[in-house]
Amino acid sequence: MDEPGVVAAFWVLTVTAVGSAVMVAAVRNLLHAVLFLVLSFVGVAGLYITLSADFVAVVQVLIYAGAIAVLMLFAIMLTPRAARDNADGIFWAPALVLAGLMATTIGLIATRTEWAVSDRGPFSQTASAIGEALLDPFVLPFEVASVVLVAAMIGAIVIVREE
Amino acid sequence: MTPPGPLAPWYDFRDLSNAVERLLSWLSDIGPDWLVYVVSAVIGGTAIFLFVAATAVANIWVERRVVARIQVRRGPNRAGPWGLLQPIADMTKLMQKEALLPRAGDPVVFLLAPILAFGPALLVWGVFPFGKGMTFVDLNVGVLYIIAVTSVTTIVLFMAGWSSNNKYSLLGAIRVIAMLLSYEVPLVLALLGVVLFAGTMSLSGIVAWQHDMRIWLFLVQPLAFVIYFICATAEINRTPTDIAEAESEIVAGYHTEYSGIQFGLFYAVELVNAMALGAIAATLFFGGWWLFGLDRWIPGWMIFIGKVYLIYFLLIWLRGTLPRLRIDQLMAFAWKFLLPLALVNIMVGALEVLLWVEYDLSAGLVLPVFSVVNLSLAVLLVVGWMRFMAFPFHRLPSRARLVHDIPVVAPGAPAGGAA
Numbered sequence: 009m010d011e012p013g014v015v016a017a018f019w020v021l022t023v024t025a026v027g028s029a030v031m032v033a034a035v036r037n038l039l040h041a042v043l044f045l046v047l048s049f050v051g052v053a054g055l056y057i058t059l060s061a062d063f064v065a066v067v068q069v070l071i072y073a074g075a076i077a078v079l080m081l082f083a084i085m086l087t088p089r090a091a092r093d094n095a096d097g098i099f100w101a102p103a104l105v106l107a108g109l110m111a112t113t114i115g116l117i118a119t120r121t122e123w124a125v126s127d128r129g130p131f132s133q134t135a136s137a138i139g140e141a142l143l144d145p146f147v148l149p150f151e152v153a154s155v156v157l158v159a160a161m162i163g164a165i166v167i168v169r170e171e
Numbered sequence: 172m173t174p175p176g177p178l179a180p181w182y183d184f185r186d187l188s189n190a191v192e193r194l195l196s197w198l199s200d201i202g203p204d205w206l207v208y209v210v211s212a213v214i215g216g217t218a219i220f221l222f223v224a225a226t227a228v229a230n231i232w233v234e235r236r237v238v239a240r241i242q243v244r245r246g247p248n249r250a251g252p253w254g255l256l257q258p259i260a261d262m263t264k265l266m267q268k269e270a271l272l273p274r275a276g277d278p279v280v281f282l283l284a285p286i287l288a289f290g291p292a293l294l295v296w297g298v299f300p301f302g303k304g305m306t307f308v309d310l311n312v313g314v315l316y317i318i319a320v321t322s323v324t325t326i327v328l329f330m331a332g333w334s335s336n337n338k339y340s341l342l343g344a345i346r347v348i349a350m351l352l353s354y355e356v357p358l359v360l361a362l363l364g365v366v367l368f369a370g371t372m373s374l375s376g377i378v379a380w381q382h383d384m385r386i387w388l389f390l391v392q393p394l395a396f397v398i399y400f401i402c403a404t405a406e407i408n409r410t411p412t413d414i415a416e417a418e419s420e421i422v423a424g425y426h427t428e429y430s431g432i433q434f435g436l437f438y439a440v441e442l443v444n445a446m447a448l449g450a451i452a453a454t455l456f457f458g459g460w461w462l463f464g465l466d467r468w469i470p471g472w473m474i475f476i477g478k479v480y481l482i483y484f485l486l487i488w489l490r491g492t493l494p495r496l497r498i499d500q501l502m503a504f505a506w507k508f509l510l511p512l513a514l515v516n517i518m519v520g521a522l523e524v525l526l527w528v529e530y531d532l533s534a535g536l537v538l539p540v541f542s543v544v545n546l547s548l549a550v551l552l553v554v555g556w557m558r559f560m561a562f563p564f565h566r567l568p569s570r571a572r573l574v575h576d577i578p579v580v581a582p583g584a585p586a587g588g589a590a
Contacts, residue, residue, distance in 0.1 A: 013205055039280070039333060046326055066315045074322030074355075078348055081329055085345065135312055135372060 017058055025051030033103075038094045042080050049073045063135040187472060188304045191215075215307040219296050223443055230442040231258040233480075234487055241491030262435065270431035277334035284331035285429065285436035291320045291327075292443040299450050300375040302460045302471035313374040314362050317451060318355070321406060321444075325351045331437075332425035343424020346414060346498050350405055353505040358402035360513035364395040364520045365455050378459035384534050385463070389456040390542040394516045394549035396456045398509050400485075403451070405501065407444040409486060411493040412501055449482035450475075457482075507560055512552055519548060 028048040032041045049072040056065035131137045142150045191214060199207045232247070232255060239246030247254035272278055298313040300306045310316050325348055332344020365388055366372050369380040381388055389396050405412040416424035426437045453459060457478055460471030496504070523541050526532070558565060 011205075013208070037277070039277070043280070043326075043330065046323075062310065062312050063315070066312050066319045070315065070319035070322055074319060074325060075352070078325050078329070078352060081326070081348070085333075085341075133311060135315075 014058055017054070021051050021054040021058065024048070025055065033094075036094050038084055039081075041094050042077060042084065045080070046073050046077045049077065060130045061134055063138055187302065187470075215297075219307055220293065223293055223296055223446075226446050227439045227442050228258045228262070230446065230483070231261055231438075233483075234442065237484065237487045238491045241488065265435035265438075266432050268431035270433050271428065273336050273428050276336045276428065280330050280334035281428075282433075284327055284334065285433045285440075287327045288324065288331070288440045289436060289443075291324050292440045292447060294320045295447050296450070298374050299454055299475075300378050300459050301475050303466075305460075305472060306375050309373060309375050312372045314366055314372045314377075314455070318359055318362065321447075322351075322355060324406075328425050331429070335425070335428035337428055339422045340425050340427050343416060343427070347408065347416075347425060350408075350412070350414070350498065350501055350505075353502055354402040354405040354509075357398050357505060357509035357513040358406065360510070360517055361395040361398040361402065362455065364392045364513075364516050367517070367520045367524055368392065374454050374459075377455055378461060381458045382461045384538060386538050386542070387456065387458050391538060391545060392456070392516070392520065393546050394512060394552065395520075396452065397549065397553070398513050398516070399456075400448075400452065402505070402509065403448040404486065404489065405505070407441060407448060409441070409445060410490040411495050414495060414498045414501060417495060445483055445486050446479060448486065449479040452482050453478035508556060512556060515552060516549075519545070 025048050028044040028051060031044040032048065035041050035044060050069060053065045053068040053073075056062075056068060191211065194214075195207050195211055198210055235257065236246040236254065247257040250257040250260045272281060295317050297307040298310055298316055300309075328347045328351075329344045332340040332347070335341075365377065368388060368391055369377040371377060371380070377388070408416055410417075416426060426434055429437060453475060459478075460466055460475045462469075462474050462478075466474055523544070527534075527537050527541075
């Protein structure tokens with residue numbers, strides 16, 4: 009993993025992902041914030057590719073950039089104009105404190121843990137490995153997740169239903 | 172896979188990768204490893220970009236002439252012999268027009284939208300197998316990559332509609348998002364049927380499966396092809412599903428405020444997307460570069476491009492013939508018609524693959540049976556579900572019938588008629 013190409017890709021993608029995430033909170037126009045969020049999602053997908061997780065990377069783009077970002081755009085479209093500014097708010101000080109605490113915690117965990125290198129080589133086919141894992145050891149969480157999704161869809165229909 | 176023999180001569184253009192392989196092996200002898208990657212990326216990227224740009228320019232002429240013939244007129248024939256220089260005239264006209272920016276529009280997002288719209292249209296061409304060894308990037312998850320990349324178009328079109336600061340653009344953008352999201356679901360399920368039979372998501376693997384089984388996946392999954400074709404037509408906003416950008420409906424929707432080369436980019440993206448639809452259908456359903464052994468005489472990439480143009484002709488045919496659907500008709504069609512059909516298609520396909528694998532039947536016996544079953548099921552499902560869900564066209568009277576008499580008093584008649 010120390011080849012110059014991988015290292016260069018890692019740094020470019022990290023700067024993209026983290027920089028866009030900072031811009032999401034820092035930019036004034038809410039629509040620009042959502043677009044920077046989409047850029048951040050794509051950066052994270054690139055980081056997945058440097059880890060040879062091809063299926064997860066593509067699904068990240070498909071689900072996050074293709075569906076969740078669109079959901080946020082719908083939410084922005086349907087809210088009144090007055091709430092469109094990303095800058096006003098009295099909670100920036102507690103937000104900064106909280107973000108700093110979270111960053112410190114995660115940084116300490118990442119640097120102080122004894123990470124063990126797995127002796128299992130990279131998967132040749134991540135998609136089929138994920139499929140088999142979802143249907144053999146993890147079938148119960150898989151089915152529960154689908155029940156939760158159906159419940160969410162029924163709840164959404166009930167909320168917007170006209171009498 | 173054929174065993175690696177001596178390198179074919181570089182001028183054997185039946186497989187264009189021969190020249191590239193020769194160059195790359197020479198480079199790997201004289202230079203570091205990363206140079207080989209960079210050079211192959213540059214060569215492949217440039218080749219694909221040039222091909223895409225050439226087809227975008229040529230298709231302007233093809234589309235206008237073929238639509239004109241369908242509409243019983245001639246099409247552009249002034250700008251050169253048979254109007255062949257018409258694309259150049261169009262591009263020149265668009266380039267010298269002023270690229271306007273609405274005064275209260277969002278300048279950065281407005282300018283970025285047409286450029287980013289070209290991204291997915293170009294990125295999707297990297298995974299197609301143009302020939303036997305001629306895939307730019309042979310991804311393991313090729314089919315899913317295509318779907319993911321085309322789903323980013325949704326955000327870009329919303330960017331275009333929103334930053335125009337125009338009610339009609341925003342309305343067009345909202346319609347486009349709703350339509351694209353709705354049609355993505357049956358599209359993914361239709362392509363899942365293809366992946367089910369081929370056992371792999373890699374596009375060259377799917378072509379190799381069709382080559383090994385000597386059958387087109389169109390014959391094994393006809394309903395999947397029909398569903399994919401309709402959903403992809405809606406995804407690229409082409410007539411009959413171009414409600415979001417139609418001049419008579421919504422003043423060109425999300426690209427109302429774009430003029431000059433920005434509009435030219437949106438137009439080119441539409442043409443390139445139509446070709447990409449043809450390329451996906453040709454690879455997944457019609458065998459890609461393989462045509463029952465014909466690729467021994469005709470180069471595979473010529474066969475592939477021929478198939479792409481045949482499907483593009485089908486798209487132009489639909490554009491010239493069918494009327495436009497309304498947005499509520501489109502949404503109902505996606506959710507109430509295509510989605511149940513796609514689900515039934517997957518269930519039947521999974522059952523067939525399970526039977527095939529469980530009882531270890533031979534492909535030559537099983538695939539024709541599956542083809543016949545799937546074909547009849549497709550026809551039955553489409554006709555039956557249409558009769559169930561849609562307006563009962565089959566119950567309309569076919570000729571005028573007398574229903575009942577209405578007593579009408581003729582004017583001037585003595586019985587109760589006033590003057």
